[in-house]
Amino acid sequence: MATTTTQVRTATTIKVVADANPLPDIKTLRDAIPAKCFERSLVRSFSYVVRDLIIVGTLFYSAVLLTQLDAPLSVRIPLWILYSFVQGCFFTGLWILAHDCGHDSFSDNLTVNAITGWFLHSILLVPFFSWKFTHARHHRYHNHMEKDTVFVPPRRSEVEGRKSKPSLLQQMTDHHAADTPIVTICSLIFHQVFGWPAYILINAGAGVKSLTRGDRLSSGRANQLHLNPKAHVFTPGEAPLVAMSNVGILGTMAALYLASRSIGGWNTALAYGLPYLWMNHWIVAITYLHHTHPEASHYEADEWTFLKGAASTVDRDFGFIGRHIFHGIIEYHVVHHMFPRIPFYHAEEATWAIAPLLGEKYIQQKTNFLGDLWQSFVTCKFVEEGVGAKQGGLVWAKTPAKKAQ
Numbered sequence: 492m493a494t495t496t497t498q499v500r501t502a503t504t505i506k507v508v509a510d511a512n513p514l515p516d517i518k519t520l521r522d523a524i525p526a527k528c529f530e531r532s533l534v535r536s537f538s539y540v541v542r543d544l545i546i547v548g549t550l551f552y553s554a555v556l557l558t559q560l561d562a563p564l565s566v567r568i569p570l571w572i573l574y575s576f577v578q579g580c581f582f583t584g585l586w587i588l589a590h591d592c593g594h595d596s597f598s599d600n601l602t603v604n605a606i607t608g609w610f611l612h613s614i615l616l617v618p619f620f621s622w623k624f625t626h627a628r629h630h631r632y633h634n635h636m637e638k639d640t641v642f643v644p645p646r647r648s649e650v651e652g653r654k655s656k657p658s659l660l661q662q663m664t665d666h667h668a669a670d671t672p673i674v675t676i677c678s679l680i681f682h683q684v685f686g687w688p689a690y691i692l693i694n695a696g697a698g699v700k701s702l703t704r705g706d707r708l709s710s711g712r713a714n715q716l717h718l719n720p721k722a723h724v725f726t727p728g729e730a731p732l733v734a735m736s737n738v739g740i741l742g743t744m745a746a747l748y749l750a751s752r753s754i755g756g757w758n759t760a761l762a763y764g765l766p767y768l769w770m771n772h773w774i775v776a777i778t779y780l781h782h783t784h785p786e787a788s789h790y791e792a793d794e795w796t797f798l799k800g801a802a803s804t805v806d807r808d809f810g811f812i813g814r815h816i817f818h819g820i821i822e823y824h825v826v827h828h829m830f831p832r833i834p835f836y837h838a839e840e841a842t843w844a845i846a847p848l849l850g851e852k853y854i855q856q857k858t859n860f861l862g863d864l865w866q867s868f869v870t871c872k873f874v875e876e877g878v879g880a881k882q883g884g885l886v887w888a889k890t891p892a893k894k895a896q
Contacts, residue, residue, distance in 0.1 A: 806821075
């Protein structure tokens with residue numbers, strides 16, 4: 492077997508050694524996973540949906556009671572903060588269950604998957620089918636520098652090729668350009684609050700060749716809007732289901748309007764809007780940290796393979812919330828990229844079945860999740876070609892870019 496090179500992971504450094512064991516092929520990895528891990532149980536999957544919906548409904552009822560509470564702001568504000576955080580976590584849990592529906596790992600019945608995913612995502616103001624179609628291309632081209640649809644980083648040459656220093660607004664909206672701590676903090680907040688809507692509205696973070704027709708440079712913003720059935724992010728055959736996604740969102744907006752007529756617009760914004768913002772934050776953080784890590788390479792078209800891209804995703808840890816409310820999506824994501832039809836409740840067993848075969852190529856980080864978010868945000872700015880003995884992919888640069896004059 493030919494010898495290649497790989498990066499050995501240590502606590503503080505990355506060194507390069509000869510590697511006589513390149514990535515196993517997909518069949519070898521699949522054969523290592525127990526067959527039961529691929530079994531999808533409709534009853535078990537729905538048990539999580541029912542559990543989460545009951546909790547969300549109960550929390551909504553508590554929010555209605557909170558709107559009627561006659562107490563000083565010093566009491567009500569902490570209660571609203573607590574409510575919005577907990578409800579936002581369970582919103583995220585429902586989002587992730589719909590995510591399993593989008594991969595058809597929810598059950599063997601594809602119609603049930605479609606209806607359940609559409610319902611769950613619609614109540615969260617997520618266009619289910621629109622997201623499903625572009626998310627499938629993300630899984631098809633994960634960590635591909637041109638065709639991936641999420642968090643494609645800039646190259647060093649692109650950053651240094653800027654003819655002028657980015658404005659303050661550009662730095663706020665593009666963390667790759669932020670160059671001071673205060674601006675970086677503001678950019679991170681913008682990233683977390685508006686990252687998900689930016690993806691839906693303008694296809695933010697996608698690669699230049701991620702569209703089904705044309706490219707991102709020649710297509711206008713309307714052709715990258717996930718709410719536009721004729722957008723270039725979809726094929727013509729996907730248009731009817733994209734329209735159905737919009738119907739689901741309109742239904743939820745109508746329900747929110749009726750709620751505002753009952754409990755007031757401000758109270759509706761507190762009860763639904765605050766948890767919605769928390770959900771946006773968690774979805775962006777989870778996705779970003781799955782694909783942003785000092786040891787997670789990205790690949791140009793001529794170097795990319797499906798397995799290389801899958802192995803460049805990251806498993807992290809978020810404790811009780813990650814495992815029991817977010818359904819393990821943070822902790823067991825590498826195996827999900829390799830075999831997306833494995834249900835989340837089998838992902839842990841499947842992970843430990845393939846981890847020995849991946850060896851040092853398996854990237855896992857079990858430090859503080861929110862600390863990881865800040866660390867990755869300030870250090871992983873752009874990618875560049877490896878130097879010396881390093882080869883195979885673009886690595887995250889360790890030195891700052893030259894500033895434009």
